[in-house]
Amino acid sequence: MKIISILVCSFLLSVNSFAKEITQDYKGISTQANLVTASDNWQASSVVLLLHGTIAHNKMEIIAALQNAFKDNEITSLAINLSLGLNNRKGMYPCATPHTHKHTDSLEEIDLWLNWLKKQGAKSVILMGHSRGGNQIAWYASEHNADNAITQVVLLAPGIVEPGELAKEYNKKYKTPLKPILDNAKSLIAAGKGKDMLKDIDFIYCAKTSATADAFVNYYQENKNFNTAELVKKIEKPVIVIAGSEDTVSADVEDKMAEAAELDNVKLHTIDGADHFFRDLYIEEVLEIIMDN
Numbered sequence: 137m138k139i140i141s142i143l144v145c146s147f148l149l150s151v152n153s154f155a156k157e158i159t160q161d162y163k164g165i166s167t168q169a170n171l172v173t174a175s176d177n178w179q180a181s182s183v184v185l186l187l188h189g190t191i192a193h194n195k196m197e198i199i200a201a202l203q204n205a206f207k208d209n210e211i212t213s214l215a216i217n218l219s220l221g222l223n224n225r226k227g228m229y230p231c232a233t234p235h236t237h238k239h240t241d242s243l244e245e246i247d248l249w250l251n252w253l254k255k256q257g258a259k260s261v262i263l264m265g266h267s268r269g270g271n272q273i274a275w276y277a278s279e280h281n282a283d284n285a286i287t288q289v290v291l292l293a294p295g296i297v298e299p300g301e302l303a304k305e306y307n308k309k310y311k312t313p314l315k316p317i318l319d320n321a322k323s324l325i326a327a328g329k330g331k332d333m334l335k336d337i338d339f340i341y342c343a344k345t346s347a348t349a350d351a352f353v354n355y356y357q358e359n360k361n362f363n364t365a366e367l368v369k370k371i372e373k374p375v376i377v378i379a380g381s382e383d384t385v386s387a388d389v390e391d392k393m394a395e396a397a398e399l400d401n402v403k404l405h406t407i408d409g410a411d412h413f414f415r416d417l418y419i420e421e422v423l424e425i426i427m428d429n
Contacts, residue, residue, distance in 0.1 A: 154172050154173050154174075154207055155170060155171065155172045155173075155203075156170075156171045156172075156173070157169070157170055157171075158170075158171050158214070158252070160248060160249070160252060162219050162244075162245060162248055165219055165221075165222070165223040165224070166219075166223050166224045167216075167217060167218070167219040167224075167225070167245065167248075168194070168216075168217045168224070168226075169194065169214050169215060169216040169217060169249055169252075170194050170195065170203065170214070170215045170217075171212070171213075171214050172203045172204075172206065172207050172212065172213050172214075172215075173212045174206075174207055174210040174211055174212045175210070175212075178212040178258075179256055179257035179258045179259070180257075181210075181211070181212065181260070182211065182212075182260040182261070182262055182287065182288075183211075183212045183213065183214060183253055183258045183260065183261050183262070184206055184211060184212070184213040184214070184261075184262045184264050184290075185213075185214050185216065185246070185249060185250060185253065185261055185262070185263050185264065186199060186202060186203070186213050186214065186215040186216065186264050186265075186266075187215075187216055187218070187242070187246065187263075187264070187265040187266065187269035187270075187272060187273055188215070188216075188217070188218070188266060188267075188269050189266050189267030189268045189269050189270075189295075190267060190268040190295075190340055190341060191220060191228060191229035191340060191341060191342075192228060192229075192267075193217055193225070193226065193227055193228060194215035194216060194217040195215075195217075195226075195227070196228075197413065197415070198266060198413045198414060198415075198419075199215050199266070201414075201415075201419045202215075202264075202419060202422070202423075203215055205419050205420065205422070205423045206423070209423055209427060214249060214252075214253060216245065216246070216249045218237075218241070218242055218245055219237075219241075219245065220235075220237040220241075221235075221236040221237040221241070231341070231342035231343070231345050232345065233345075234333055234345070234346040234347065234348070235339055235340075235342070235345065235346065235347035235348070235351050236331075236347075236348050236350075236351055237351060238350065238351055238354035238355070239268075239272070239354055239355050240354060242269075242272040242276075243272065243275060243276050243279075246263070246272065246273065246276045247276070250263075250283075250285065250286075253285075254285050258285065259284075259285060260285065260287045261285050261286055261287065262287060262288040262289070262290060262426075263276065263277055263286055263288070263289050263290070264289075264290040264291075264292065265290075265291060265292065265294065266292045266293060266294075267292075267293055267294065267295055267385065267386055267412065268295045270291040270292060270293065270294025270295060270364060270386075271294055271295045271296070271297075271361075271362060271364045271367070273289060273291065274289065274291055274294065274364045274367040274368055274371065274375075275361050275364075275367055277289045277367075277371045277373065277375075278361075278367045278368075278370040278371050281370075281371065281372040281373070286373055287373065287374075288373055288374045288375075288376070289371055289373055289374070289375045289376070290375075290376045290378070290426060291364065291368070291375065291376070291377045291378070292378050292414070292422065293378070293379060293380055293383050293385070293386040293389065293412050293414070294364045294377065294386060294389065295362075295364060295386055296363060296364045296365050296386065296388075296389060296392045296393070297362035297363060297364075298363055298392065299358060299363075300358075302314065302356055302358065302362070303315065306338070306356070309338070310338040310343065312338060314356060317334065317337055317352065317356075318352065318353065318356050318357065320334070320349075321334060321349040321352040321353045321356075322349075322353055322357075324349035325349050325350060325353060329349065330348060330349045330350035330353075331348055331349075331350065332348065332349050333346045333347070333348055334346065334347055334348070334349060334352055337352070339351075339352065339355070340355060365392045365393050365395065365396050366396075368393070368396040368399075368402055369395075369396050369399065371401070372401065373401065374401050374402075374403075374429070375401055375402045375403070376403050376405070376425060376426060376429050377389065377393050377396075377397070377402065377403070377404045377405070378405050378406075378407065378422055378425055379393075379404070379405070379406045379407070380406070380407055380409075380410030380411050380412060380414060380418070381406055381407065381408045381409060381410060382409060382410060382411045383410070383411055383412045384411070384412065385412040386412060389406075390404065390406050403429055405425050407421050407422070407425075
C-alpha cells in the first residue's frame, strides 16, 4: 500500500509540475493565467493562448479539459483569466458585485498576455477563445494581422451577434425592453457620468444587479464587431471555427459562418452531438480538428 501511495503521489506531483499560475499587473490590479507546459523548452513550439467565455474563468470545466487535452498532445497552453475589473479574481464573477468591466477590456488583456508569451520567447501563438471569448479573440486577431507571433486563430462555439439581436435577446431573456435602459445609460455618458451606477438592472447573465453606464453601453450598444462572422473575414491568419450541433447558447454558428467559411484561410467544423461546452469525448474531437489543421 505504501508503494502504491508513493507512486500515486509521484504521478500527481509530475502532473502538477506542468502547471504554473502566472500573475501580472493590469491597471493596478492583479490578474492571472494558468500556464500548462508540454516540455522544458515549450517556447520552441506552438503555444495556445486560451480565453474563457462570459464572466467565466480559466479553471472552468471546458478550459481545464482543453488544457489537459493540449498537454496530452504535447502542446503548451496559457489559459488567461480576464480581470473583469476585480483584483485577483477567481471563479465566476459574482452577480451581486457591481459591474464596471467592459467587453472591450478583453482586447487589452489579450494583448498583455500575448506580449508576456513573446517575452518568454514564444514565436508561434495560437489564439483560441470559447463563446464570448471567441468573439473577443476574433476581434483582437482582426486588428493584429501584422503580428507574426500569431500563427492561427481557433474559435470554439463563438458568440455571433447580428444586428438587432442584442435587443431581441434582452427582451426575451428578461421580459424587459433594452432601449429605455440603454438610452438612459447613453444620456449619463453624454453628461460625463459614465461611472454612475445603474441599479436594479439585468446585465448579461445577472438579474437585478448594478452596472456602470459605461459598462452597460459597452456591452449592449450595437457594434459591428460583435458579429464574429464579419470579423473572421478580416483575419489573414488561418482560422478554425468549431461549432456543436446541439449548442443552444451560440446557436446557428454554421449558418452564420457560412459566407466566411468560403474563404481559403477559414475552416468550419461542426461536431455532431456536442453542446456549448463540448463535454467528455467531444473535447478530443476538438483537439483532433485543431491537430489536423
